[in-house]
Amino acid sequence: MSLFKIAWRNMQQRGLATVLTMFSMALGVCLVVMVLSIGWLIQTSFSRNSNVGYNLIVGAKGSPLQLTLNTVYYLSRTIEVLPYDEYLEFLPKDERTAEIQKIGGQIAQPDRAGRYGETFMKGGFAIPVCLGDYFGPFRVVGTKPGFFENLRYGEGADLKYEFAQGRNFVDYSEENGFFEAVLGSHVAAEMKIKVGDEIKTTHGDPEGEGHGQGFKVVGILKSTGTPNDRATFINIEGFYWMEGHARAIEPAEMAQQERTEVVAAPAAANAARLPLEKRDLTAVLIKPANGMYAMSMERDINKSLRAQAASPIREITTMLENFVKPINDALLALTAVVCLVSAISILVSIYNSMNERRRDIAVMRALGARRDVVMAIILIESLLIAIIGGGAGWVAAHLIGMAFSPAVEYRTGIQLGLLTSVTTYELWLIPGLMGLATLAGLIPAMAAYRTDVSRNL
Amino acid sequence: MLELTQLTKTFRLPDGGELKVLDVAHFHLQAGEQTILLGESGGGKTTLLHCIAGIMQPTSGSIKLDNIELTRLSESGRDRVRAAKIGYVFQSFNLLPGFTALENVRLGMTFGDGKHDATRAKSLLERVGLGERLGHKPAQLSVGQQQRVAVARALANRPKLLLADEPTANIDPQNQQRIIDLIRLTCQEENVALLMVTHSMQVADQFPRVERLETLNQALATTKDS
Numbered sequence: 284m285s286l287f288k289i290a291w292r293n294m295q296q297r298g299l300a301t302v303l304t305m306f307s308m309a310l311g312v313c314l315v316v317m318v319l320s321i322g323w324l325i326q327t328s329f330s331r332n333s334n335v336g337y338n339l340i341v342g343a344k345g346s347p348l349q350l351t352l353n354t355v356y357y358l359s360r361t362i363e364v365l366p367y368d369e370y371l372e373f374l375p376k377d378e379r380t381a382e383i384q385k386i387g388g389q390i391a392q393p394d395r396a397g398r399y400g401e402t403f404m405k406g407g408f409a410i411p412v413c414l415g416d417y418f419g420p421f422r423v424v425g426t427k428p429g430f431f432e433n434l435r436y437g438e439g440a441d442l443k444y445e446f447a448q449g450r451n452f453v454d455y456s457e458e459n460g461f462f463e464a465v466l467g468s469h470v471a472a473e474m475k476i477k478v479g480d481e482i483k484t485t486h487g488d489p490e491g492e493g494h495g496q497g498f499k500v501v502g503i504l505k506s507t508g509t510p511n512d513r514a515t516f517i518n519i520e521g522f523y524w525m526e527g528h529a530r531a532i533e534p535a536e537m538a539q540q541e542r543t544e545v546v547a548a549p550a551a552a553n554a555a556r557l558p559l560e561k562r563d564l565t566a567v568l569i570k571p572a573n574g575m576y577a578m579s580m581e582r583d584i585n586k587s588l589r590a591q592a593a594s595p596i597r598e599i600t601t602m603l604e605n606f607v608k609p610i611n612d613a614l615l616a617l618t619a620v621v622c623l624v625s626a627i628s629i630l631v632s633i634y635n636s637m638n639e640r641r642r643d644i645a646v647m648r649a650l651g652a653r654r655d656v657v658m659a660i661i662l663i664e665s666l667l668i669a670i671i672g673g674g675a676g677w678v679a680a681h682l683i684g685m686a687f688s689p690a691v692e693y694r695t696g697i698q699l700g701l702l703t704s705v706t707t708y709e710l711w712l713i714p715g716l717m718g719l720a721t722l723a724g725l726i727p728a729m730a731a732y733r734t735d736v737s738r739n740l
Numbered sequence: 741m742l743e744l745t746q747l748t749k750t751f752r753l754p755d756g757g758e759l760k761v762l763d764v765a766h767f768h769l770q771a772g773e774q775t776i777l778l779g780e781s782g783g784g785k786t787t788l789l790h791c792i793a794g795i796m797q798p799t800s801g802s803i804k805l806d807n808i809e810l811t812r813l814s815e816s817g818r819d820r821v822r823a824a825k826i827g828y829v830f831q832s833f834n835l836l837p838g839f840t841a842l843e844n845v846r847l848g849m850t851f852g853d854g855k856h857d858a859t860r861a862k863s864l865l866e867r868v869g870l871g872e873r874l875g876h877k878p879a880q881l882s883v884g885q886q887q888r889v890a891v892a893r894a895l896a897n898r899p900k901l902l903l904a905d906e907p908t909a910n911i912d913p914q915n916q917q918r919i920i921d922l923i924r925l926t927c928q929e930e931n932v933a934l935l936m937v938t939h940s941m942q943v944a945d946q947f948p949r950v951e952r953l954e955t956l957n958q959a960l961a962t963t964k965d966s
Contacts (some may be wrong), residue, residue: 284843284846284847284850285850288843289847291852292829292836292838292839292843293838295838296837296838326921640832643836643837646830646834646836647836647847647851648795648819649793649795649822649828649830650818650822650823650824650828650835650847650848650850650893651819651820651823651824651826651851651852651897652813652850652851653819653820653851654815654816655816656851730750732926736790736795736796737786737787737795737796739795739832740795740834
């Protein structure tokens, strides 16, 4: 009969105590694995969305992290705004001129290239973004159609946005004017909106005052697993026409120093756009022609008085390192303590049974079992309790993850299968458990080792 | 097969004194020989069996089993000899409660040379009349049946010597003779030397050789007399 069989029989003999000890170990491991899974989920969710398909976010001076959270994840409040002129600085001469002529209004040097337009941006793109409104609980993003044409998503930032229904909004259409909208997949599902419906947004926060102007939904995005699933996109031109979105008072000095020329608005039907001097924006998403340019652009932009540039990947990595990782590590340490307590419960359970088992051990010794053999039997018992309990805890944690997978996927776009969220830390669980079990089994095993045969027969 | 020479065992008492319980000048047992060891309670019979089995080290003297000097072996060496060459039947059976009858018998061959003869455990239980009770645990067996399992377990490792420490002391009179017959017969069939401790003259009378511990402990008796 193998030593495993003998150890197993010993465990069966003390069925309830064994099961309770295993349960305690399962609970400890389950907690550890769940903390690891949650850590993995947060890290994956942020890092895969930080690769957003552009290199820089330019916004008003303030916290770069807040700018990133606000612009990429639609979290936190919007910080200050920038004049629309800042966006024009990223356009090459021909594009800048065309944009100014299309919109009309007061601006300095309408015929020059943007500050970064010629050198850095030819072949890249700049997309303006206006935030601040809500549709239900979801953020509204005022932007240009280029948002979905130029941006990519996914871990390699190589997936193109696709429409489950309808199409991208356009700059201007005969049917809807400037008032077209595209909804993220979760927004459409949760708000029960389909293509052709009209939506109205609220100003400032979800409970804010409603705008009278409606937007026609012309497209619903396929699920992407990005924060864009939870956003509503409207044409920036329509955004500017809503009440409270036009700049009311322009700083006097700006008007004097910068807006020296007036470009007349074109007479076409679609020309009724908010003039340049009344436009603000929250951020500009920048992808230079070459990724190498991003750093020097960032340095240069950050020298300016009103704008800042933030690298979303760096901000998210810093946030994960500075905020998420320490919390995750602290939780991990706590759950490791739970595992240690579980290991001690194995020790207590086996040690308490040693008194009633001395005779059995003496009998085995009388049948020829060496001291190290009876010691090994106790250690195997401890290992079996830890591995079976720990294994059950591991499976339970991942099953719980799977059970919550739809909710997690809805929130983060990440599917949780049984093995999806297995982290490299978990590879240490088995040797870790075996080490703990050996330590826990050592004291009772030594008691078995020292059992006096002739006294206990 | 078994030879004891100048064997002594002395215990240290809590008050610092010493108690000599064994002082055997010479004792031997041939292969297949069946011998009864009689003696008073507390006289040292179990101590002698423990010394022969290598469970306890004598204070001095020699124990030769199958030409192996046990007293010169380390504890693990004695464990190996015990596992390979000695069977032990206890007064209180000492079956492991969590194991079935078959597993208890298999346990007898687990710690030996590692050669597990799966059919032997079963055939031994059939020989002691428990072929239908292989899967029963000790609590599901009668007292007599439990001792029969213990006999089968003691013979499982094909020992050269079977030590039986009052194997019928806890058994009802009806089953006592059955157990004695069983032990003697199986030892005879397997050519196993048998040294059985008892204080029952009725049992002793059935054996060809009967030794009294008091006689073996002659030197001790002389010391006491003087």
